[in-house]
Amino acid sequence: MLVELIGVNKHFGDLHVLKDVNLTVSRGEVVVVLGPSGSGKSTLCRAINRLESIGSGRIVIDGRELPEEGKELARLRADVGMVFQSFNLFANKTILDNVTLGPIKVRGMAKDEAQTLARGLLSRVGVADQAAKYPAQLSGGQQQRVAIARALAMRPKVMLFDEPTSALDPEMVNEVLDVMTELAAEGMTMIIVTHEMGFARKAADRVVFMADGAVVEQAPPEEFFSQPRTERAKDFLSKLISH
Structure with a gap:
């Protein structure tokens, strides 16, 4: 179990x-x-x-x-990864930075490694081309997919x-x-x-x-x-x- x-x-x-x-x-x-x-x-x-x-x-x-x-x-x-009703992305950080923050701060991952992981996950959820944008520039569906990538980046x-x-x-x-x-x-x-x-x-x-x-x-x-x-x-x- x-x-x-x-x-x-x-x-x-x-x-x-x-x-x-x-x-x-x-x-x-x-x-x-x-x-x-x-x-x-x-x-x-x-x-x-x-x-x-x-x-x-x-x-x-x-x-x-x-x-x-x-x-x-x-x-x-x-x-334990968690995805909420609201996307809870950091508005002042790019999509890439949103996804790498947890692995770097919590898991102690090197920045280059975290970015490689994040780009792979953003590709997996279909928003690889949005990495340099900010959350407000994405649709709700795209933001929620980024939230899923962010949770997966912690390897839960x-x-x-x-x-x-x-x-x-x-x-x-x-x-x-x-x-x-x-x-x-x-x-x-x-x-x-x-x-x-x-x-x-x-x-x-x-x-x-x-x-x-x-x-x-x-x-x-x-x-x-x-x-x-x-x-x-x-x-x-x-x-x-x-x-």
């Missing part, structure tokens, strides 16, 4: 947003987390690299429990995606999903919170369905979409289909 969540609970004040969550993700597995708004999906994703603290339970990455703070947390967090063991296409114009969604589909095919371990059902069917090894802070159901995508076992999942899917 590469990622393990054991009895994870999280409260925001009186609101119980993660309820005794148990989840394991194997090396090379692609897990898509679905569920209605407010079900705890994004909080789960952010808790896996301690962007959100947890109230109780354990989170283990590649056999090592996530500490709450300090240098050890920084080291473990470097193994697992990639987390928190609704990576929700802020994009519809015509830009597929260019980002195509990059993610390629990563899945190459064996990258991925945990993806998304509303893109077509992507979930095509790329996921397993669908995890959450509601009201709990994992309600999990199954291979074809089984989940064609024969959901719980009434909560059936209701969720029926609303998607009816709209």
Whole structure:
């Protein structure tokens, strides 16, 4: 197991947003987390690299429990790449500098080596010709692909995606999903919170369905979409289909 969540609970004040969550993700597995708004999906994703603290339970990455703070947390967090809804690129740095910053500052990579790595990754996500530009000069879809390259530059063991296409114009969604589909095919371990059902069917090894802070159901995508076992999942899917 590469990622393990054991009895994870999280409260925001009186609101119980993660309820005794148990989840394991194997090396090379692609897990898509679905569920209605407010079900705890994004909080789960952010808790896996301690962007959100947890109230109780354990989170283990590649056999090592996530500490709450300090240098050890920084080291473990470097193994967990994260791509957000908003691109979070540094506006005052070129695309190339955005991608090389982490490897140089955190991994201690030489600048030449980091630039070679970054150019290769920018090529891989289809924006090699944008390296000298600044984020504001790129489309949303291009910026999100740069964000994926930036996360990959850290050579993470697992990639987390928190609704990576929700802020994009519809015509830009597929260019980002195509990059993610390629990563899945190459064996990258991925945990993806998304509303893109077509992507979930095509790329996921397993669908995890959450509601009201709990994992309600999990199954291979074809089984989940064609024969959901719980009434909560059936209701969720029926609303998607009816709209």
